[in-house]
Amino acid sequence: MPGTRQPLDKLLLFGATGDLAQRMLLPSLYGLDEDGLLPADMTITGAARSEMSDDAFRKFAKEALDKFLPADRKEKDKIASFLKRLNYQTLDVTKMDHFTRISDELGDTSKGMAIFLSTAPSLFEPTIKGLDKAGFTHGNVRIGLEKPLGYDLASSREINDAVASVFPEDRIYRFDHYLGKETVQNILALRFGNSFFEPVWNAQGIDNVQITIAETVGLEERAGYYDGAGALRDMVTNHMLQLLALIAMEPPARYDKDAIRDEKAKVFRCLRQIAPEDVPHNTVTGQYGPGAVDGQIVKGYLDELGKPSVTETFVAIKANIDNWRWQGVPFYLRTGKRMAVRRSEIAIQFKPVPHSMFAGRGGLLQPNVLTIRLQPEEYIQMLIMAKEPGLDRDGVHLREVPLNLSLDAEFAGTRRRIAYERLLLDLIEGDQTLFVRRDEVEAQWAWTDAIRAGWAANDMKPKSYASGSWGPSTSIALTERDGVTWQDD
Structure with a gap:
C-alpha cells in the first residue's frame, strides 16, 4: 500500500546550489508545482555552504529553470509562483550552530517535513547529528538519501548506522534515480501484467541476460568524485544491480514497498559471490584512452585527469543467481564511459526452439x-x-522481425517526467515502494566489494580501450567463451 499521504508543509533541500539541484531537483520540484502536486502551503528551503540571500537563491533557481527546462514548460507566471516557495540558509554541516539557525528559521515542523540529503560520505554523521540537534528527526520528518551511500560495505554500514540512530527504516528513503524511470517501472508491468512471459521467464526459457549502461561522456565535472569511485562503485553497485533484481525477482504478491523490496532482497541473497580466483575469468576492467566519439577527437582518461590513476572507467561482469529459477543462466553486466554510443538497455535472449522443422528447407532460426x-x-x-x-x-x-512498443510514441500525449519528479513526490507523500532498503544496499556492496578484493588479490589493472569503442577486447571473450555475443546493434 502507498504511504500515509500526509501533507507536509516543509522541504529541506541539502546541496541546493550543486549540479544535481540545478539539473534535476529544482526542475523536478517546479514540474510538480506546475501540476498542482505539491502541498499548497509547502515551503522549500535550500541549504548549502555558499553565502546567499533568499532573493539570490531565487535568482539562482530561475537561471537553472531557464537553462534546463524544456521550452514548452517555461511559463513565466508559474515559474514566478514556484520561486515564491523558495528560501535559503547557509549551512556548513560541521558547525552545529548552523543547524540551530536553520531550526529558528524554519520554526514549527510538527505538520511534517521532508529532507533531501546529498552530501559526501564523510559528512553524513555530522549532518545527522546536526539534524537531531535541530529537532528535525521527530516522527513527522522523512529523510531522502542520495547516493553515494559510502564507498564499500564498511562505510555504508557506518552511514546507515548513523541515520538509523535517529530515523527508523520506515522514514528513510534511499534514492536510486533509475528506479524512478518510466521504462524501469515498465519492467514490472511487462513481467507481471502479461501472462505469456511468466512460463518462460526462467532457466528453461532464457539463455542469458545482458544489462548495458554505456556513456559517451568522459569525466565532465566529476573528476574529484569519479576517480575515487570508478565504474564498479558508481554504476554497478547502484543502478545495474537494481535492474538485475527487477528482472530476476519472483512475482510479488502486491505492488507495495514491502512485497517488492522483499523479493529484490531475495535476489541479492542468491547472487553468487565471485571468489578471488574466479574474478579474472568473470570480470573485465578497463580505462579509456584517446579516440573519437561522435566524430570528435577526445583525450584519454589520464590526460583528462592530469595524473596517474588505476581507476576503472569500464567494467564487464558475468554474474550468476543461485536459485531454482535462474540456475545456469548467466547475467552479463557491462558499463563504461567514452563508449561507442549512449545506451542503457536490458537484452534477454531466449533459448532456441528445441527442433527446427525448417532446417531441411534451408530455413535458419535465431x-x-x-x-x-x-x-x-x-x-x-x-x-x-x-x-x-x-x-x-x-x-x-x-x-x-522486430515487434516494437515505443513508449514515446504510444504515450505521445503524456508528458515524460524526470525520474526525480516521481521520487521527490513519493518522498513528500510517504511512499517507499521505489526506494532502496538497507539490506539491499548492504548486499549490493558486499557483492561488489568481493570483486574489488579479487582485483587486488590478482593485481588486475584496467586495460586500455579506445574512446568510441565498446571497451577492452577481453569483454568480448567474457561472453564468447560461453557462446554468447553482446547485443551491440
Missing part, C-alpha cells in the same frame, strides 16, 4: 531477443522469426 531500452529512446522490442514472402522454390527464407 533465438528470440527481448530488448528493454531505457535511454536515449524508451521502447520494448521483441525479435521474432518470420518467413520472407515468396514461392520458396529455392528453400524457406526466415529472418528476424
Whole structure:
C-alpha cells in the first residue's frame, strides 16, 4: 500500500546550489508545482555552504529553470509562483550552530517535513547529528538519501548506522534515480501484467541476460568524485544491480514497498559471490584512452585527469543467481564511459526452439531477443522469426522481425517526467515502494566489494580501450567463451 499521504508543509533541500539541484531537483520540484502536486502551503528551503540571500537563491533557481527546462514548460507566471516557495540558509554541516539557525528559521515542523540529503560520505554523521540537534528527526520528518551511500560495505554500514540512530527504516528513503524511470517501472508491468512471459521467464526459457549502461561522456565535472569511485562503485553497485533484481525477482504478491523490496532482497541473497580466483575469468576492467566519439577527437582518461590513476572507467561482469529459477543462466553486466554510443538497455535472449522443422528447407532460426531500452529512446522490442514472402522454390527464407512498443510514441500525449519528479513526490507523500532498503544496499556492496578484493588479490589493472569503442577486447571473450555475443546493434 502507498504511504500515509500526509501533507507536509516543509522541504529541506541539502546541496541546493550543486549540479544535481540545478539539473534535476529544482526542475523536478517546479514540474510538480506546475501540476498542482505539491502541498499548497509547502515551503522549500535550500541549504548549502555558499553565502546567499533568499532573493539570490531565487535568482539562482530561475537561471537553472531557464537553462534546463524544456521550452514548452517555461511559463513565466508559474515559474514566478514556484520561486515564491523558495528560501535559503547557509549551512556548513560541521558547525552545529548552523543547524540551530536553520531550526529558528524554519520554526514549527510538527505538520511534517521532508529532507533531501546529498552530501559526501564523510559528512553524513555530522549532518545527522546536526539534524537531531535541530529537532528535525521527530516522527513527522522523512529523510531522502542520495547516493553515494559510502564507498564499500564498511562505510555504508557506518552511514546507515548513523541515520538509523535517529530515523527508523520506515522514514528513510534511499534514492536510486533509475528506479524512478518510466521504462524501469515498465519492467514490472511487462513481467507481471502479461501472462505469456511468466512460463518462460526462467532457466528453461532464457539463455542469458545482458544489462548495458554505456556513456559517451568522459569525466565532465566529476573528476574529484569519479576517480575515487570508478565504474564498479558508481554504476554497478547502484543502478545495474537494481535492474538485475527487477528482472530476476519472483512475482510479488502486491505492488507495495514491502512485497517488492522483499523479493529484490531475495535476489541479492542468491547472487553468487565471485571468489578471488574466479574474478579474472568473470570480470573485465578497463580505462579509456584517446579516440573519437561522435566524430570528435577526445583525450584519454589520464590526460583528462592530469595524473596517474588505476581507476576503472569500464567494467564487464558475468554474474550468476543461485536459485531454482535462474540456475545456469548467466547475467552479463557491462558499463563504461567514452563508449561507442549512449545506451542503457536490458537484452534477454531466449533459448532456441528445441527442433527446427525448417532446417531441411534451408530455413535458419535465431533465438528470440527481448530488448528493454531505457535511454536515449524508451521502447520494448521483441525479435521474432518470420518467413520472407515468396514461392520458396529455392528453400524457406526466415529472418528476424522486430515487434516494437515505443513508449514515446504510444504515450505521445503524456508528458515524460524526470525520474526525480516521481521520487521527490513519493518522498513528500510517504511512499517507499521505489526506494532502496538497507539490506539491499548492504548486499549490493558486499557483492561488489568481493570483486574489488579479487582485483587486488590478482593485481588486475584496467586495460586500455579506445574512446568510441565498446571497451577492452577481453569483454568480448567474457561472453564468447560461453557462446554468447553482446547485443551491440
